[in-house]
Amino acid sequence: MAKITVNPITRISGFLEIEVTVENNRIIDAKSSGMLFRGFEKMLKGRPPLDAVYFTERICGICSTAHSLAATLALEYALDIEPNENARMIRDFVHGCEFLQNHIRHFYQYTLPDYIKGPNIHPLINNYSVDLRLPPDRNDKLVQHYLESTKYSRLAHEMLAELAGKAPHNHGIFIGGVTVKMDADKWIKVRSILDSILSFVKDVMLEDVYTIARYYPDYFLNGSGYGNLLSYGLYNTYKDREAFYVNPGIFKNGTISSFDENMITENIKYAWYEADQIENKPTDEVEIEADRYKEKAYSWVKAPRYNDVPFEVGPLARMWISGIYNNGISTMDRTIARVLEVIKIAEIMQELLKRVELKPSGQRKYSVPDQAEGKGLIDTTRGGLGHWIDIKNQKINHYEIITPTSWNLSPRDTKLQRGPVEEALFCAEIKDIENPVEIGRIVRSFDPCVSCATH
Amino acid sequence: MNSCPIAISKDFIAKNLIKLSLQNTHKINLIWLELAGCSGNIISLLNADNPDINYFLTNMISLKYNNSLMAAEGEKAYRQFLETLDTEFILVIEGAVSTKAQGLYDVVAKYNGQYVTGMEAAKLAGERAKHILAVGTCAAYGGISAAAPNPSESVSVSAFLKRDIINVPGCPVHPDWIIGTIAHLLVFGVPELDQKNRPVIFYSINIHDACPRRSFFDQRVFAEKLGEPFCMFKLGCRGPVTNTDCPIRRWNDTDNWPIGDNTPCIGCAREGFPDLMEPFIRY
Numbered sequence: 001m002a003k004i005t006v007n008p009i010t011r012i013s014g015f016l017e018i019e020v021t022v023e024n025n026r027i028i029d030a031k032s033s034g035m036l037f038r039g040f041e042k043m044l045k046g047r048p049p050l051d052a053v054y055f056t057e058r059i060c061g062i063c064s065t066a067h068s069l070a071a072t073l074a075l076e077y078a079l080d081i082e083p084n085e086n087a088r089m090i091r092d093f094v095h096g097c098e099f100l101q102n103h104i105r106h107f108y109q110y111t112l113p114d115y116i117k118g119p120n121i122h123p124l125i126n127n128y129s130v131d132l133r134l135p136p137d138r139n140d141k142l143v144q145h146y147l148e149s150t151k152y153s154r155l156a157h158e159m160l161a162e163l164a165g166k167a168p169h170n171h172g173i174f175i176g177g178v179t180v181k182m183d184a185d186k187w188i189k190v191r192s193i194l195d196s197i198l199s200f201v202k203d204v205m206l207e208d209v210y211t212i213a214r215y216y217p218d219y220f221l222n223g224s225g226y227g228n229l230l231s232y233g234l235y236n237t238y239k240d241r242e243a244f245y246v247n248p249g250i251f252k253n254g255t256i257s258s259f260d261e262n263m264i265t266e267n268i269k270y271a272w273y274e275a276d277q278i279e280n281k282p283t284d285e286v287e288i289e290a291d292r293y294k295e296k297a298y299s300w301v302k303a304p305r306y307n308d309v310p311f312e313v314g315p316l317a318r319m320w321i322s323g324i325y326n327n328g329i330s331t332m333d334r335t336i337a338r339v340l341e342v343i344k345i346a347e348i349m350q351e352l353l354k355r356v357e358l359k360p361s362g363q364r365k366y367s368v369p370d371q372a373e374g375k376g377l378i379d380t381t382r383g384g385l386g387h388w389i390d391i392k393n394q395k396i397n398h399y400e401i402i403t404p405t406s407w408n409l410s411p412r413d414t415k416l417q418r419g420p421v422e423e424a425l426f427c428a429e430i431k432d433i434e435n436p437v438e439i440g441r442i443v444r445s446f447d448p449c450v451s452c453a454t455h
Numbered sequence: 456m457n458s459c460p461i462a463i464s465k466d467f468i469a470k471n472l473i474k475l476s477l478q479n480t481h482k483i484n485l486i487w488l489e490l491a492g493c494s495g496n497i498i499s500l501l502n503a504d505n506p507d508i509n510y511f512l513t514n515m516i517s518l519k520y521n522n523s524l525m526a527a528e529g530e531k532a533y534r535q536f537l538e539t540l541d542t543e544f545i546l547v548i549e550g551a552v553s554t555k556a557q558g559l560y561d562v563v564a565k566y567n568g569q570y571v572t573g574m575e576a577a578k579l580a581g582e583r584a585k586h587i588l589a590v591g592t593c594a595a596y597g598g599i600s601a602a603a604p605n606p607s608e609s610v611s612v613s614a615f616l617k618r619d620i621i622n623v624p625g626c627p628v629h630p631d632w633i634i635g636t637i638a639h640l641l642v643f644g645v646p647e648l649d650q651k652n653r654p655v656i657f658y659s660i661n662i663h664d665a666c667p668r669r670s671f672f673d674q675r676v677f678a679e680k681l682g683e684p685f686c687m688f689k690l691g692c693r694g695p696v697t698n699t700d701c702p703i704r705r706w707n708d709t710d711n712w713p714i715g716d717n718t719p720c721i722g723c724a725r726e727g728f729p730d731l732m733e734p735f736i737r738y
Contacts, residue, residue, distance in 0.1 A: 015522070180682075
């Protein structure tokens with residue numbers, strides 16, 4: 001029996017430790033630990049509610065747009081504001097830019113170095129690489145694409161900035177829709193960039209992911225985990241089929257059923273926090289205090305559960321629930337689903353652009369009520385993201401954030417159920433315990449963002 | 456060199472300086488250490504263009520350690536960090552130094568069975584680096600990681616390491632600011648710094664003074680809500696108290712930036728952000 005610790009799991013956002021116990025080359029126990037805590041929920045207390053949009057996006061440098069959108073939705077709910085259709089389409093387009101940027105970077109910069117021998121450039125030189133299977137000519141081609149891809153992920157952020165001011169940490173997503181006035185100059189610029197990104201993804205990235213899949217077929221057989229999938233829905237407010245993606249839903253025991261947000265809880269039994277209740281609903285105003293020395297706890301990530309059960313979220317969950325991709329649930333399926341999703345989202349963005357009109361933003365002057373409650377639940381790059389806000393005396397009284405990676409990287413709960421990544425590692429084969437490459441490959445297929453998960 | 460900061464355009468910094476740095480055949484090592492923050496500054500670096508990230512890594516520096524990009528993982532990754540300490544290197548830190556619970560709110564690695572905290576890594580590399588750059592507002596001033604009540608007891612890099620540091624604030628840092636500063640170090644040595652240890656070439660311009668909407672301010676034409684093309688002073692714009700070249704440089708290779716997007720500057724590059732800059736939107 002051997003214990004293996006990988007810390008840091010690099011090529012993710014934030015700090016993650018994975019500890020596994022291996023017996024006869026099988027993982028018999030796994031723990032995932034988020035290693036960074038800043039305390040955003042505490043910081044938000046007492047702040048002006050409208051500031052939550054620009055404040056919470058700074059939880060995460062890689063998916064800040066997601067937080068600006070969830071915060072905006074929560075505030076729109078609380079203030080009873082409905083953005084006009086045009087502004088919402090522009091906002092959804094801006095959110096789409098983040099998907100393209102994140103997914104392209106994740107596949108090339110974060111995932112590929114697990115499977116190919118990188119270019120001879122620091123920090124991609126890895127003298128310890130093992131189990132790299134691509135023949136030299138194919139490997140060289142993917143190295144070339146690794147370098148080329150940075151242009152397209154950058155361009156995705158360029159579109160985002162064209163409409164929302166800057167990236168990361170945009171300004172243009174705000175209560176009531178957006179702040180930009182769409183004009184023909186902006187429209188044609190983002191249109192042309194989008195077309196070039198879509199060409200790259202269809203002509204290059206798609207083939208690349210299937211090349212990896214062909215040489216690593218055993219990765220269709222590991223990292224499956226529970227197979228419980230969850231989505232809060234994405235691009236599901238439009239009537240047109242062309243601009244529709246996925247409704248909220250859950251997949252469990254082979255069936256898809258409807259999603260009820262009241263079933264969401266967070267459990268802190270094995271996380272470094274103390275509170276009066278171990279299990280809380282996001283709307284419960286429970287004071288949760290950090291305690292890094294809490295016995296038996298091992299992560300800054302709390303354990304979200306749906307009806308007491310752990311669920312996986314992310315591109316595969318969305319592609320599966322929408323019925324677009326049902327090949328399987330595994331390390332490689334997650335990676336393929338993410339690439340296929342880039343195409344799905346880019347095509348929806350094209351449809352949105354076709355419908356966008358050149359109109360002023362429709363912003364109004366908003367007043368914050370004395371008391372109100374709001375919630376914003378939406379699927380983002382890594383899965384379902386929820387923000388819940390409680391306003392009292394025109395200030396934030398309580399703010400709760402549950403991020404996609406909290407779902408995926410959660411530690412055990414009171415019932416000792418492992419989190420989805422822990423479960424995905426469980427039983428996986430480790431061929432060479434001196435070089436346990438399987439761990440990183442399985443974990444990265446979830447695209448962890450620990451900055452988000454712990455916040 | 457012309458001392459007028461506006462005359463030193465981004466073309467000069469981003470291209471000419473880099474061309475000069477090419478003449479140096481020896482590439483200096485660089486450690487990019489992510490600490491308590493959102494890791495958004497390395498993401499911003501990846502948005503660089505002319506030079507882009509590939510050029511930066513191939514022709515300017517040798518990036519020996521970075522959590523987001525490096526191929527190696529676990530102890531093997533951290534060993535690359537340790538090995539670089541014995542060489543000549545530039546240290547870039549993003550994120551604040553989290554000091555609560557002996558640094559355990561931010562663990563960056565485990566080595567020989569022991570946690571390596573962000574504090575420890577910053578100290579180890581900070582004592583030996585040839586130059587230190589604190590990039591992003593969390594590293595430069597504490598930033599949002601140190602926002603009240605500062606649950607992680609985060610502090611700026613300069614408050615933690617008692618030595619000369621170049622501050623390159625911004626939330627996130629603009630890729631040109633970081634690459635331009637490093638280019639200056641490589642070719643001309645330490646750039647001229649202001650009282651807050653920021654490179655004058657990027658931070659001497661007051662946003663309000665160089666704002667394209669300044670004439671609206673002078674004529675008292677104020678926006679009453681976001682989305683309007685006028686001066687946003689009355690909505691709480693922090694341009695008057697914030698110094699960066701955003702008004703001329705803009706973001707992500709577009710002509711856009713927060714004010715261009717009809718929203719106020721929130722002073723994200725200023726000391727005291729976010730606590731002293733709120734409310735961001737004043738209605």
